[in-house]
Amino acid sequence: MASDPILKITKVSRTFGAIQALKEANFEINEGEIMGLVGENGAGKSTLVKIISGFDSGFKGSYQINGDEVKFETPSQAEGSGIAIAQQELSLIPNMSVAENIFLTGAKVKKFATLNTLANMARPYLDEVGLTDVDPTTRINLLSVGEQHLVEVARLISREAKILILDEPTAALGEAESRRILEMVERLAANGKSIIYVSHRLDEIFKITKRITILRDGVSQGVQQTKDIDVNKLVEIMLGRELANMFPSKADHISDDPKIEIKDLWPDGVLEPISFSAYKGEILGLSGQLGSGAGEVLASIAGALKSRSGSLTINSENFLPKSPSQAIKKKIAYCSSDRKKDGLFLGRPIFENLTSPALSSISKYGFNFGSTEQDYSKSLAKEFLIDVKRMFDESGLLSGGNQQKVALGKWLSIKPDVLLVNEPTRGVDVGAKSEIYQRMRDLAARGITIIFASTDIQEITYLPDRVITFYRGMMIDEHRLENIQTPTILKEITDPFNETNL
Amino acid sequence: MSTAIQENQQPFSAKFLQFYKDRTLLAILLSLFAVMFVYGIFFTDNYLTLTNFKAIIRDAALYGIMAIGLTFVTLSGNFFLLSLKETASICGVTFAMGMATGFGSPDLAGNFMVSLLAALSVGVVSGVIQGYFVGMGGNPIVVTLGGAGILYGIGAWWSDNLVINFTRPHDAEWLGTGSFLGLPSITWSFILIAIAGEIVLRHTNFGRKVYLVGANKAAGKATGHENFSMAIIVFTICSVCCAFVAVAFVAQMDSAQSNYFSAEFGSSGDMTILVIATVMVGGNSIMGGYGSTLRTSLGAIFIAMVDNMMVLQGFNSGPRIVGVGLMIVFSIIVFGLFAKGSRAQE
Secondary structure, three states, X not given: OOOOOOEEEEEEEEEEOOEEEEEEEEEEEOOOOEEEEXXXXXXXXXXXXXXXXXXXXXXXXXXXXXXXXXXXXXXXHHHHOOEEEEOOOOOOOOOOEHHHHHOOOOOOOOOOOOHHHHHHHHHHHHHHHOOOOOOOOOEHHHOOHHHHHHHHHHHHHHOOOOEEEEEOOOOOOOHHHHHHHHHHHHHHHHOOOEEEEEOOOHHHHHHHOOEEEEEEOOEEEEEEEHHHOOHHHHHHHHHOOHHHHHOOOOOOOOOOOEEEEEEEEOEOOOOOOEEEEEEOOOEEEEEOOOOOXXXXXXXXXXXXXXXXXXXXXXXXXXXXOOOHHHXXXXXXXXXXXXXXXXXXXXXXXXXXXXHHHHHHHHOEOOEOOOOHHHHHHHHHHHHOXXXXXXXXXXXXXXXXXXXXXXXXXXXXXXXOOEEEEEOOOOOOOHHHHHHHHHHHHHHHHOOOEEEEEEOXXXXXXXXXXXXXXXXXXXXXXXXXXXXXXXXXHHHHHHOOOOOOOO | OHHHHXXXXXXXXXXXXXXXXXXXXXXXXXXXXXXXXXXHHHHOOXXXXXXXXXXXXXXXXXXXXXXXXXXXXXXXXXXXXXXXXXXXXXXXXXXXXXXXXXXXXXXXXXXXXXXXXXXXXXXXXXXXXXXXXXXXOOOHHHHHHHHHHHHHHHHHHHOOXXXXXXXXXXXXXXXXXXXXXXXXXXXXXXXXXXXXXXXXXXHEHHHHHHHHHHHOHHHHHHOOOOHHHHHHHHHHHHHHHHHHHHHHHHHHHOEEOOOHHHHHOOOOOOHHHHHHHHHXXXXXXXXXXXXXXXXXXXXHHHHHHHHXXXXXXXXXXXXXXXXXXXXXXXXXXXXXXXXXXXXXXX
């Protein structure tokens, strides 16, 4: 290697309770280099990024900058050493001007400065990120989301950051805007900045990086030279092989008896009306990255998200639910992707959580005496492998995996015909994951139609009987049973129109 | 499977805390009762008399009933109805108007049922309207503060800010000053309403929904329990409780004025603060989802005890209001400490 790495992390481990997020992971980056950081959800990317940027100091292992051992207690200490992070969620103040946002902390600015002074000071930084045509006195909320990302980066550069971490900067952006971000990254690298580029979009990773660090289950899989590997190899390293065993086997065939027909559904985040059917007893996967529209389609079937048009046909009845309670009446259950937000009543006991959607059906004239509810709740808990002894504990005390089982298991209480699940195993450990997959397969075998959306490529390859792929708000293709192949799906959800020439 | 086994052992401390929290708040309240009681026996004249205890429960009954109504609002995560005393005020004026004038038709003057129904209807209407705006997404503090101004204003306007008198004997005496088996009617009402409230919360779907929606509005919506209808119902329950208290109080005083519940009422000046204090001192979660009407009832009796002792010790209203304020602060601190220690929330 020609030069010593500017940042070097060796054998870093981090545990959260029983979950080991990082196991002796290594990472390094040279000056002026663009390093890709990839891994599936839960592989430890965000933990690593937090450690590097000083948000997380509770790790074991060595962290060196320019050869000196460092230990950051706060993000501002990391910033002092020239490390800055642009989060996925922007931290700009919408009503203030571009220049004011860049110099928000007031460092390097005189006590009294006019907007003009600030604008002049901001100019070089804006030029550097490629916002040459933006007036620094414009209000931030008049800029596009992509431009706002660039302003955020300009702010980091203004504080003399040498190492920039970009966490999924293009996740919410269209093609043209993404291209501007990529151009900026390349320009910054040419100016000597080191950039850690975190992304799920493999096409971008291949386009701009020289080297790629791959994480899998908290272990770094070594650094790869980008020119030496292709998408398939990268995905193989990302996923590993042995994990395919945790999935139950697929159905022998797909029934041709449609249980639910979705016609012209058109929620926000989707470019054109979407139509498809789901058959009795199948598991249908909707595959797509964040912003692909797959999750939005699911939410709008359940009435949790407004749809501009369309209708559902279930049991030869036509309707469009306007709220979750209407969908529940038609036996459509929807388990959202964020269990803490709207999946669980964290402060309430587990048994109350389990029966929450079915209160009216288990009570008599609105009254609820005796043990009917608790017996019912216990039977649900047993079915979903939730510890019956803990029924009266607050659900917030459970681990992520068991919380997810409660969030999902509560929907069995309404005896659903259609079960919609968004990200069935987000933030769930491997053991609970395979239990959840097994339960989903059992339910499907019982005749329940399951539609789930996932950004997890393993899940989408091995769990469903049928997959529909989505890309930036468009429905791309459909695959059945043995035709579900990881490379095909990955291609369709990252780059279906050959916009990049890999 | 392995995860299930691990978890059996791991959260013992969490389980312990859970058990501890439920009992501790209650234990603290009960030991405070005991301390007050012992202090009262030894250092206060006329404390340990039946008359005095009846007086304590009677005081507790008036704001206790309103506090039970407010408990539903607080448990369901809709914070507070800040127009408590104004709702009581306009309902009291309505009732007195009915008793004195029969709303313009002399045949109805003094008719208890008509006056009562009129007062309760005013409570229902104001509760439904405020609940509607909160259910639509309005901030409960802002909505009910606005409601407070409007309700008080209408009552004062209608009664010309005068005291409305009606003379004894009248049909409402049994509620105002009457008693049954040695206990005042208002005390019986308090006991019955407290029991009913507890049964509704523990054993009905509606009660469960109050807790669920209060614990997490978004999850409530996702499971088909929307805050829209919830807000309307809980605000109506609370307003009707205010109306009932107003009727009982007006029946006792044989008169009504629109500022009865701001100045004249009880000892502690402001009715709204007193009722909110009762809910807080009882140890109900201010964010909703945790608490009960039993706690509120105990809170009401506790406040009445402290207040009663201060009266007997010769304190005038200033220090007594300070006492109520200190109790709110104390209960929030205690509750905050225990809630933090035990909940595995973000």
